[in-house]
Amino acid sequence: MTTSRHTGGERELTLVVVGSGVAGLFSALCAAAEGDVLVVTKGPLLASTSLLAQGGIAAAVGEDDSPELHAEDTFAAGRGLCRPGAVRALTEEAPARIQDLVELGVDFDEGLGLEGGHGRRRVVHAGGAATGDRVARVLAERVLEHPRIAVVEGERMLGLWQAGDRCVGVVTDGRAIPARATLIATGGASALWERTTNPAGAVGEGMAVAYQAGAALADLEFVQFHPTTLVDSSLLLSEALRGEGAVLLDEHGRRFTDELAPRDVVARAIAARGTVLLDLRQIDRGRFPTLIGSLMKEGYDPAQVPIPVAPAAHYTVGGVLTDLDGLSELPGLYVAGESAATGVHGANRLASNSLLECLVFGRRAALSALALPGLPGRLPDPTTPPAADPVTPDIRSRLWSDCGLIRSGEGLSRLLDAPHLLTRLIAKAALTREESRGSHYRADFPAVSDAFERHVVLRPGAEPVLERWL
The missing domain is CATH 3.90.700.10 (Succinate dehydrogenase/fumarate reductase flavoprotein, catalytic domain)
Known part of the structure; x- marks a missing residue:
């Protein structure tokens, strides 16, 4: 089903957004202030993981709070791996993003909530435990009524359209869509595990597509x-x-x-x-x-x-490696929300920083995308993307048993021959990190090691590397 006022064909698209969660919808609204945007989603507009987010949105809006205190709690939860620049951006911009939602029509509850790891009451809620649903619905309403945003439902991304080393759009199961910038906001991969809080479609498709196109993935071991x-x-x-x-x-x-x-x-x-x-x-x-x-x-x-x-498996900390403006290592490709690895969460996400990450870095990605140059006058024909690996019950069972809450080298090694790309990459990252830190716990390496106070980065055709990020 298509819901739109234009298809993007009349003028060059500024941004094509893949995914309809909070990150994608908020990015679309931010970019539409100056450009034409197309939102593509494989299911209904209101079928994202964002709708299930119960906790709320963390922001230092209380009189006894500050972005610095919010940052301290974020660093503490991240166990020495939070990217300092990302944490500063997240915590300093948080109050303004809450105000953006208020102006868009989100009706937040009175008072602030307290959640694990926070030293202050700083979590805003809407409808009690229905925050994600309330925010996503308001954003969807604003997107659908915006004259410069088109929405296409029931269209699945199969791959990226590339011209040389630049991403110039997406290839779906129905067509190729050119755009100056492409934003992947397809959510995480926690539904790969047998026991999960996520809907069945949250299997990291966007991460796999980006990797196959040449983008780097990072922090996959932290689930x-x-x-x-x-x-x-x-x-x-x-x-x-x-x-x-x-x-x-x-x-x-x-x-x-x-x-x-x-x-x-x-x-x-x-x-x-x-x-x-x-x-x-x-x-x-x-x-x-x-x-x-x-x-x-x-x-x-x-x-x-x-x-x-x-x-149960709940949140994918890692994803496509991006800078602080959501730009991946593939020019023209942006990633935001749970699909991205900004480094803001470190080794363990602080409660209610995830919806905030969608807002802060979704906006940053949109503003950066507006500054990209136009597309070349002539684009190469898009190539046929490789078929996606099927997610079978066996894959989900193997990840739960061999890469679950507590894992070991023996079990992780068994996953290296799994017939599923992202499963193999997750196992490779977890094998590389020979320590226990945050949400990654190795029974055979139960202590924290200073040698691994770095991020595991996976690039196509290369061995994993450990990197420090500023």
């Missing part, structure tokens, strides 16, 4: 497992619940961890005990109507009994 996902379900129980006083109980009804410790710490503490219980009985459940309603539909009454939870 964040959310500690509290409803057992036998993909329903995530937001960290905001623990921020408001929900507690974790073992099989004997005893607390066993700091509920607001960084997610990797909490997730491993839960995994060590198998299934545990999240007790919501003492909190104000009325603040989270959507989430509580979802639990009731699953047959649980959180006012009466604690809820069984276990970790």
